[in-house]
Amino acid sequence: MIDLVKNAFKKETMLANVRFFILLNLGLVLTALGIVWFKTPNHFAFGGTSGLSVLLSALFPQFNVGFFMWVLNMALVVLGFFTLGISCMGWTVYSSMALSFYVSLCEAIWPMTAPFTNDTLLELIFAVLLPAIGSAIVFNIGASTGGTDIVALILTKHSSLNIGTALMASDILIVSGAALIFGVQTGLYCILGLIGKSFVVDGVIESINQRKVCTVVTSNPEDVTDFILDELHRSATVEEAQGAYTGKSMTVIMTVLTRREATHLRNFLRMNDNHAFITIVNSSEIIGKGFRAV
Template structure:
């Protein structure tokens, strides 16, 4: 995040992720009472128990308490951007409540509503996690537990999420509680899937009878580099130049189309990679 351009990109993606999470909370979770754990689930329950309070206001209160605890036990430096994320998410939810009030769900299809209640926050969380930040809330609890205890944090947070879902079942009915439990597990899988999708790259290996042409195309047209080494074919015994490079999905298609034109007999393998770390890609 050294240059202004990199900071602008980071800020845009962070706020986009937080806004998508807020949209999922306001548009789908709140009107259906999908209290699927975390601070949003607690806020939905609080807004029900205290009718004069909205979900955005409850989020401000809960996140404010958690941020204060985080600063006390972890320090401002450790909390970092988590402080901003916690209050920005609450602000986005409050903004949506004012701009687009939701008095009832969009549809009568509860399962369809659940899909969007899971997908939007999962996509938002994935974007936020992918830029190295967090959405705050229970992440602060996890950071504190990690520092001061040897507790299995993932299990502890899952138990707390299921407890909130059970509370929702007692408050809104068994059907809603079961949907909350289903959504809690579904979100965990979807966040991982979205992150892998965002970071996915193609590891490409090429053996061609036109090695200089392949090298020039990768360097000059795709603006990527490659590792080049000499290998010997087991059947032919001939020495061949082998290129290994990492490309985006679009670049891999361009390379394949180029090889189809210049060397239809070239050997090409393309393998998906969920994350690439190094120069030209993500930093450690």
């Protein structure tokens, strides 16, 4: 019996690691596509190693963005090894190298000599959207895209500087460099991109994790709990309550469901218990069995 439990745990752990690795690389590929297809040809430098690489490739056109990302990320990884140690770096090393590789691969397979369209705003939207979705996927599984995250780790360990302020200052310097090199118009687009990315990343992460917290007040709790357990394959918390106005005994059932499952529950109540009262509230942070691990 113990061996069966151990084997089941190993299998679950292996599947979790495979899922982590696939999602990490998916996020890095989307980020790389955004850099190569939209940031580079439009000279969008929002910050980070990719933004600095865009500036350096413009100053030294004999080298592409992928080359400078390799140089910058390798330098940051070496700096991280000396200041933090290998154990503190974690997946950041892999992310830094993998992102550089994917950027170079995309440049080799589909080199961009000019933007896809003449609509700069449309290009900006996708320059923000693709890397933001990629970063959101990576951040959501507890990893990072590397690069300036190494700088953040170093600042955390060796100084009392506000990390967010320090990284924002470096991004502003890169955006200012874009304005000097490519013109004020491009600089203003870069400012919009820098602002937009933070909102899109947060929005995508919330959308990925969004669940519905459903609270049902009913006088027929057996039917509702049976539907939740048997049809939706979820659990619930059941409490006895009393109506303030009627004084009648009622049962309160609270459960957390996906958007689709919440719709099924609502339709079930509409057809089978139209006197039930239900509230459905969005939540982007559910931690516990069946959802995100503690």
